[in-house]
Amino acid sequence: MKDKIYRVFASWFYIGKIPFAPGTFGSASAIPLYILTGEHKFIFIPMVVILFSISIPVSSYIERRLNRKDPSVIVIDEVVGQLVAISFFSGLDMLSVLLSFILFRFFDIIKPPPASLSQSLEGGWGIVIDDIIAGVYANLTLRIFLYIGSANI
DSSP states (O other): OHHHHHHHHHTTTTGGGOSSOHHHHHHHTTHHHHHHHTTOHHHHHHHHHHHHHHHHHHHHHHHHHHTSSSOTTOOHHHHHHHHHHTTTOSSOOHHHHHHHHHHHHHHHHHOOTTHHHHTTSOHHHHHHHHHHHHHHHHHHHHHHHHHHHHOOO
């Protein structure tokens, strides 16, 4: 039973089993969570913290079970990273949400330091932390874009 529950969460309800671009689909699957709860910080932020807390042991377990470093079936890290990318915003329009998605995927793929260094961490920490860092980079970049876009020059 534990194995099945961990597989469901690690693959984010089997999205990680999609044969092409599972990370992209995992990231995209976080957007409905934001749409449903993003305006309700008392729900959204605890949800992100809980998912982060779950993602570490779940990712560690599946990595050990599959005997592969950061297997692509694990996409809960992408979900959490994307949620970090859109955290602490109010009233984002869909274009801004889409931009957060593009920015998150960009930073997740190129892995600028310290994201690239975090992959040397053991188990779930190495799987998840680089996505958290990519989410922070995407969040900050989106804030800059929104600030520049709202400036009356």
